[in-house]
Amino acid sequence: MSQTPIPDQTDVTAPDTTLPAPPPVRHAELKAAILLVSMFVLIVGSVLYLMYARGAFEATQVLVLTTDDSDGVGVGADLTFSGFPIGRVQRIELSPDGKARVIIDVPRTDAHWLRTSSIFTLERGIVGGAKLRAYSGILTDPPLPDNATRDLLVGDMAAEIPRMLAAAKDLLNNLGTLTGADSPLDSTLRNVQAVTGKLSGPAGAMGLITGNDKQSQLLIDRANALLLTADQLARRTDGLVANADTRVFGDKGVMTDAQATIVQLNALLADTRNSLKKVDAVLVEAQAVGANAKAATADLGPLRADVESNLRKVEQLVNEINRKWPFKRNPEITLP
Amino acid sequence: MSRSASIIISLRRLNRTTIAWLASWWRLAHFSILIFSLGLSPSSYNRKHRPVLAYRLVTNTAPNLVWFSVACALVSLVLIRIVVVSAQSYGLSRYALEMVVRVLVLELIPLTAALFVALRITLPDGIAFAQMRASGVLDTMQRQGKDLLRSEYFPRVMSGIFAVWMLAIVSCVTSLILAYLTIYGFTPWALQGYTRVVGQIFNPAVALILMLKVIFFSFAVALIPLASSYYQEDAQSRRSRMWAAHGLSEMLRLFTVILLIEVASLMGNYY
Numbered sequence A: 001m002s003q004t005p006i007p008d009q010t011d012v013t014a015p016d017t018t019l020p021a022p023p024p025v026r027h028a029e030l031k032a033a034i035l036l037v038s039m040f041v042l043i044v045g046s047v048l049y050l051m052y053a054r055g056a057f058e059a060t061q062v063l064v065l066t067t068d069d070s071d072g073v074g075v076g077a078d079l080t081f082s083g084f085p086i087g088r089v090q091r092i093e094l095s096p097d098g099k100a101r102v103i104i105d106v107p108r109t110d111a112h113w114l115r116t117s118s119i120f121t122l123e124r125g126i127v128g129g130a131k132l133r134a135y136s137g138i139l140t141d142p143p144l145p146d147n148a149t150r151d152l153l154v155g156d157m158a159a160e161i162p163r164m165l166a167a168a169k170d171l172l173n174n175l176g177t178l179t180g181a182d183s184p185l186d187s188t189l190r191n192v193q194a195v196t197g198k199l200s201g202p203a204g205a206m207g208l209i210t211g212n213d214k215q216s217q218l219l220i221d222r223a224n225a226l227l228l229t230a231d232q233l234a235r236r237t238d239g240l241v242a243n244a245d246t247r248v249f250g251d252k253g254v255m256t257d258a259q260a261t262i263v264q265l266n267a268l269l270a271d272t273r274n275s276l277k278k279v280d281a282v283l284v285e286a287q288a289v290g291a292n293a294k295a296a297t298a299d300l301g302p303l304r305a306d307v308e309s310n311l312r313k314v315e316q317l318v319n320e321i322n323r324k325w326p327f328k329r330n331p332e333i334t335l336p
Numbered sequence B: 001m002s003r004s005a006s007i008i009i010s011l012r013r014l015n016r017t018t019i020a021w022l023a024s025w026w027r028l029a030h031f032s033i034l035i036f037s038l039g040l041s042p043s044s045y046n047r048k049h050r051p052v053l054a055y056r057l058v059t060n061t062a063p064n065l066v067w068f069s070v071a072c073a074l075v076s077l078v079l080i081r082i083v084v085v086s087a088q089s090y091g092l093s094r095y096a097l098e099m100v101v102r103v104l105v106l107e108l109i110p111l112t113a114a115l116f117v118a119l120r121i122t123l124p125d126g127i128a129f130a131q132m133r134a135s136g137v138l139d140t141m142q143r144q145g146k147d148l149l150r151s152e153y154f155p156r157v158m159s160g161i162f163a164v165w166m167l168a169i170v171s172c173v174t175s176l177i178l179a180y181l182t183i184y185g186f187t188p189w190a191l192q193g194y195t196r197v198v199g200q201i202f203n204p205a206v207a208l209i210l211m212l213k214v215i216f217f218s219f220a221v222a223l224i225p226l227a228s229s230y231y232q233e234d235a236q237s238r239r240s241r242m243w244a245a246h247g248l249s250e251m252l253r254l255f256t257v258i259l260l261i262e263v264a265s266l267m268g269n270y271y
Helices: A030-051 A157-178 A184-199 A204-210 A212-247 A255-326 B002-040 B052-087 B093-135 B136-143 B146-186 B191-201 B204-230 B235-240 B244-271
Strands: A060-067 A079-080 A084-094 A100-107 A120-126 A129-136 A148-158
Touching: A030 B052, A030 B191, A060 A120, A079 A204, A084 B136, A148 B002, A157 B235, A184 A204, A212 A255, B002 B146, B002 B204, B052 B093, B093 B136, B093 B146, B093 B191, B093 B204, B093 B244, B136 B146, B146 B191, B146 B204, B204 B244
Parallel strands: A060 A148, A079 A129, A120 A148
Antiparallel strands: A060 A100, A079 A084, A084 A100, A120 A129
């Protein structure tokens, strides 16, 4: 069935061929070479670009994150810092203690964002894969060393949903219990309804306070009796007030005696005023005596001066007599 | 008796059909081995055979490259726009780029390139050769001592393979550039994030599957339409098959193989 090729007779442009001759193409070999080179360049360029995109030309350091559950983390996933990808998950493995080890390649150029105090979180959203995030609070801390191992904190939104549903279920159960037929709220509302019924009933608020109509009627009767007693008391008080008026403001009342007493007191006060006037005169005289005594005291000074001058004169006279007197002593002192 | 006779007749028919089907696949395998052995031998690319090869390469690739690239760029632009707008309306715009690259570059463009080359180049060539085989032209040439495999089949197969590769790589690169421009606009500042996403999509497994898919597509497209016409058919079979039916059966076989390759690549990518 197969045909044996004969290499020496292969020429499509040979004159004895029965196939239609193809239209000639100028510089076919050159164009073919250009096409081949173009494809080669495209393929090599694509491969180099993909290698660059995969981080094949970057110097990296390794960061190991350990977690209990690495669900949602895929190889090639990004580790982001402030929203910027700074690392890429290289592989995920199971450690001997049963924890998942997420091994991340961090380019050296971006490694300075990771510090020894950095924390790493794994967040699982409802849509999309899990997100690895790095937080470096203190950028002045020492940089994270190569092959460092850190714990991965898991914030799982999907895991919160069952918890939230359980809480919502509890809440609905409580609400159902609260609004049930025999619930306290229902009893309270029934009581409120009874209270309002009584308020709108014939006994009104009094019936609500006393509890039943009989007691309410009794209370009203007693209140009426109390009002009658109070009326009588008021009348008696009125008579008492009239008697007091007579006793106080009557002809022989207290007020008349008090008025006479006040008149007497007024006379007494007039007498007292006269006495005081006399005392005032006495005092004026005493003041005059005082003034005289002051003047007499003022005259004693010149009198004394006169006496002193007279005494000096007497002394001088005595001295003169002594000098002129024959018994005068010689005052000279004779030396031996 | 008549019933047993009809069973025997149908069994014979089934037997004939099965043998014919197996024989056709065997011919395809044999033809492929012959072509690959020629492709691996340096003498196929020497000065004597190079003009024919270069001619086929240029005529089969260059015109189709321009048209296919333009058409593919337009369709890609529309698809990228649809995906981006839909993703934005659902608040999932961060996943738009990944979806565009996966749908266009990984799946649609290689498949479209293979089908384009098949419908424009190799299937018409296959039908033409089948017609010549049916009319006895090829038999005459072979009796004259022409090496049809090296002079006619090998350049066509190689140009078909090259055309699929070229169309696929050019259109993939064009689509990647268009996706960037559509999503980010004419700015270089998103290139780093874009490169990162592309790097995440094209992990080694996905890149290898894409490469293998394009290669197998090109082999299927270049080999299957031409294989059957290379072999002489017996007179009964020739009478029973119309020329158009020949083309249809080759087309069916080609599409089946392409479908199988696509399914295999999808399973490799997503399972």
